[in-house]
Amino acid sequence: AQSVTQLGSHVSVSEGALVLLRCNYSSSVPPYLFWYVQYPNQGLQLLLKYTTGATLVKGINGFEAEFKKSETSFHLTKPSAHMSDAAEYFCAVSVYNQGGKLIFGQGTELSVKP
Amino acid sequence: KAGVTQTPRYLIKTRGQQVTLSCSPISGHRSVSWYQQTPGQGLQFLFEYFSETQRNKGNFPGRFSGRQFSNSRSEMNVSTLELGDSALYLCASSDTGGSYEQYFGPGTRLTVT
Numbered sequence: 117a118q119s120v121t122q123l124g125s126h127v128s129v130s131e132g133a134l135v136l137l138r139c140n141y142s143s144s145v146p147p148y149l150f151w152y153v154q155y156p157n158q159g160l161q162l163l164l165k166y167t168t169g170a171t172l173v174k175g176i177n178g179f180e181a182e183f184k185k186s187e188t189s190f191h192l193t194k195p196s197a198h199m200s201d202a203a204e205y206f207c208a209v210s211v212y213n214q215g216g217k218l219i220f221g222q223g224t225e226l227s228v229k230p
Numbered sequence: 231k232a233g234v235t236q237t238p239r240y241l242i243k244t245r246g247q248q249v250t251l252s253c254s255p256i257s258g259h260r261s262v263s264w265y266q267q268t269p270g271q272g273l274q275f276l277f278e279y280f281s282e283t284q285r286n287k288g289n290f291p292g293r294f295s296g297r298q299f300s301n302s303r304s305e306m307n308v309s310t311l312e313l314g315d316s317a318l319y320l321c322a323s324s325d326t327g328g329s330y331e332q333y334f335g336p337g338t339r340l341t342v343t
Contacts, residue, residue, distance in 0.1 A: 150331060159234070159320055159334035206273065216263040216324055216332060217286050220273040 118143045118209050122221035130229045135179075135194040137224045139207030142188065148210035149190045150218065151181055155203045163205075166190060177201070202228045231257050234323050234335035242341045248309040251338045255302050255323030261285075262304040263332060264296060267318040276319075279304050280326075308340075316342045 123138040141147055148167050152160040164175025171183040181192045190207060204225045208218040235254045243249050255262050264276040275288040279298035296306040302323075308315055318339050322332035 148330075152334075157336075159336045160322075162331050162333065165331050208273075210330075214286050216261045216278040216280070216322070216330075217275045217288070218263070218265075218273075218322075218332060219275070222272045 118147065118211050118219050120207050120209050120219055120221035122205075122207050122224050124224055125222065126225045126227070128227040128229060129197045131199055132196050135192070135197045135201065135226065137192040137205050137207075137226065139181075139190045139192065139221060140188055141190060141207070141209050143209060149181075149183060150208045150210070151175065151179070151190075151192050152206045152208060152220075153203045154206065154223075160206065163192070197226075197228045199228050199230065202226055234321060234333055236319075236321055236335040236338050238338060239336065240339045240341075242343060243311050245311055245313060245342055247311050248307060249311060249340060250305055250307045251319055251321075251340075253304045253306075253321035253323075253335060255304070255321075256333055259323035259325050259333075260302055261324045261326060261332075262298060262302065263322045263324075264304070264306050265320045265322065266290075267320060267337070268316075273320075276306065311342045313342050316340060 119142040121140045150165045151163040166183045174180045179194045207221040211217045237252045261280045263278040267273045278286045282298045293309045298304045318337045320337045322334045324330045324332045
């Protein structure tokens, strides 16, 4: 069965610092992986996705993530944090052959200090 | 294209009542998935509809049901509401479902008193 673990429910960085949000997955088949961001009182916005091909994927707002099969990881990074990046971030895996079902991690709340 | 819309945005119901939530997907999208988000359980998959058929279902009791219409709009219904049903209900659409990305609506905040 597929599962997703996000390490750290809360991460705090200073403005301009590197953002690193960790995600590990468990999947018996090649996974499709996603990062979503949620701002207060809003739905989820897709940041980036990995399906096949290049393992380093770039997303919106300067975020990128690298799929590492050997480590079963899909960590999200951004070189320089901005105040507007403060939000909750969710890693998700798509369940192959189970229709439109995403399994989400518990989320990581990112705070950005001035 | 317009995004996913959900109505109503906020809802207050009393325990024992039933509620219907509505979701209009992005034009051309045929798959609609529903999720429940709570502080304790996080984001949990409820069910997915594709071309008016329920294609997949999560581990929720039968009080939670849904349907999809020929124009791909979807509704979910919760009967005999319990306090624990208080949550943000999100719907998401995708063009084919499966392993493709889903686009989320703003959610309906349901409070059960």
